[in-house]
Amino acid sequence: MKALMQSKPTPSNAVEEIGPENPSRRALLRAGLIASGGLLFGFQLPLARKARAASDADAQQTSNFPVQGWLQLTEQNEVVLIVPVSEMGQGSQAALAMIMADEMGADYPRIQVKTPLNDPMYNNPMFGMQLTGGSTAVRAWWEPLSKVGATLRAMLCQAAAEQWGVAPQDCDARENRVIERHNHRQIDFAELLPTLTQQTAPADPPLRHPSEYQYIGRPMPRVDTPAKLNGQAQFGIDVQLPGLLTATLAQAPVFGGDIETYDEAAAKSVKGVKAVVELPGAIAVVADGYWPAKKGLEKLNPQFSVGAMPELNNTQIEARLQAGLNKDGETVIESSQSASGQVSETIQADYYAPYLAHTPMEPMNATAHVTDSHCEVWAPTQNQTQSVQAAADASLLQPDQVTLHTTYLGGGFGRRAYVDYVTQAVLLSTEMQAPVKLIWSREEDVQHDFYRPAALARFDVDLDADGYPLAWRNKVVTDSVMADFTGGSDTMIDSAMTEGLGDQAYQIANLSLKAVRENFSVPIGFWRSVGHSFTGFFLEGMVNELAHRQQIDPFAYRRQLLKDDARMHGVLDQLEALSGWQKPAADGIGRGMACVESFGSLAGQVVEAHLEDKQIVVDRVYCVIDCGRVVNPEIVRRQVSSAVIYGLTAALQSEIHFESGRVQESNFDDYPMLTLAQTPDIDVEIVASEQAPGGYGEPGLPPVAPALAGAILSLTGQPVRRLPIKI
């Protein structure tokens, strides 16, 4: 590589472009020398807006960004992959690295992974934003990353074939080297670097046949594990900078309130406290560490005005949701077909799900360093696009003057799709003219979340003489997370309010679904599985109730309703076998089941539970997921199991309460998480499938609450229509 760099000194604007004949190819792939050695590849993906590739020095001159790209081949024969998603525990770094390793012929166990800076080239193709969420990482990136990998493999093979005087088709790339099939010659990628830049990028290189995969489909270890065992993994809260100050804050306890009075002198009497800074709806104490900042905040005694809804409490919330049932609402679906049969009876049932907090283990935090011309931010965020905009707005700079470093996320679950903490950190750094790390207390996290909204649903179901629905009228009253996220109107109705209720797998001749918006001025947001987190409970709870009423087995009842949905039938069959459903449950053990399609995948679960001194004990959860083609089955299993535990925590013990407009819960003592001791045995099976990949971070959640409710129903004979479940 050195020789090449000497023979071809890089002019200031020089990027070694590959594929000179064809302008569209040139746009597809660009490779640049980098000062540290090796080659950096940038690509124009069909769905990304722009690509970037340049030498290190060049990038310094022309851009605020260090050089970016998709991957780097080094002179030490290493492959460094830039993975365009936030790693928050879901294992996407590993899954995407496996895809790339297989397609290009890299050695997965040796692959290095980096999280990129902010750049529209990393926009999630399903969102058009640099955003990790919606269980999209594998769905969105499998194809584009495969094309990148296949292009590189083709070029590496061409370079080697040229050197050996053989046809490129006789070469393949495996484990960071090119191999000639017939003579078994091998050459490391690093040795091909000098001639690689002269190769023409093929326009449409063939992707590998799945039979050639070395890694995809296998339970390969995660790339992020070693750093998470020795304390070296860098989360947002771990960022260190010279001269870094630490801040913590108190926010108005009633949403929309503002700071009125505080004792600045008392706060500043604490050794190490540097400043007290007012923020919108909040006040922060800045110090030379978290502890003095926290002590200063305790002495500050901030008093806030009461915000938009100072009277808000749970009784009021439920009364308004209940009143919403009497409103017309917006029609989501109105299907009316002639159905045979007489209405035998009509069943009405109301289902309720409460406000919930996310509580990722890492409290909200961000670090910012703002100067006159630049704003640098370090954040554990799912949402780079809005973080950059928030930083630009808060620093009065342009988005292209913002550099965002995404650290590891200590959990996301949707909370970190919101960027309030970025705005605050940037305002603090601007005020202090110094780098500032803002760390929220757990209490602030619980009391200033973007909550899963409360929701109330009513079902009116006309049953035929056999107990199957002839007509199904369903109304949901809740708030709109999309209106909150996109700044939509107070009356906006969004699909998340009713997702899964209209597009359900059950075929009912007369289906009416309506949505009513009730806006409580409580910040709400995406909570793992979003609308499905309550609609799954509503719909599947109701189906279980109807089956139980008619004393029909819940599997059989669903098979009748599903008609010819082959994939869901497959999930039910596999779940029935896995859970041993045909054998009677042990004495005292209740069983329930549910199945929900969400995020492009189908998930079915059976829960076994019993009662001990009026407490629910969950013994076992059987899960079957059909998420199409699978990259890493172990990661899928872990995500389903993770979603089950997250969903069980909520179903058993989570509810956010309001009193006088204030959130009553504050920490893990009054908003408790499931513990190891409470965790049931969890079995997960993945349906063998060649279908398009589906999501798997969220689909395991929606079935668990209704399956548990079904288990309680089988024990007590009483339908469970409220979460969390109380006996």
Added chain:
Amino acid sequence: MSTTLTINEQTHSLDIDPDTPLLWALRDHLQLTGTKFSCGKGLCGACTVLVDQKPTRSCITPVSTLNQAQITTIESLDPNHPIVQAWQKKDVPQCGYCQSGQILSAVSLYEQAKTADKPSDDAIKTTMTNLCRCGSYPEIKQAIDLSFATNPQEA
């Protein structure tokens, strides 16, 4: 006011308030950021370190109480320790934020059991009280079981 702490077999003299929790001495003064802040009330265990071999919630332990203590953090843990090896083999972490605390709690359990029987499932359940919001509990349990299965003293 100077406080002396012995951390990972090194002695540090810090000019900090004696009521400063060990967590913030580690993170803000010694740049040992493997120990995590999460609840600040000793409820979740993300801040767990070993104080004289015992798992201790560093977020509620003032440095003034630790004058004579031997403190062990995740950074000094032997990567060949059977617990760390089992954690790697089982690929336990998801987001990873709670894992320093989980691992040190499990190391304590393992070291105590060296001279006794393998802990029962109930003992593991009552000892491993650290919270994990990702729900890596099944793998934590499996990794602890594996560490004992591969323990030469048990073989």
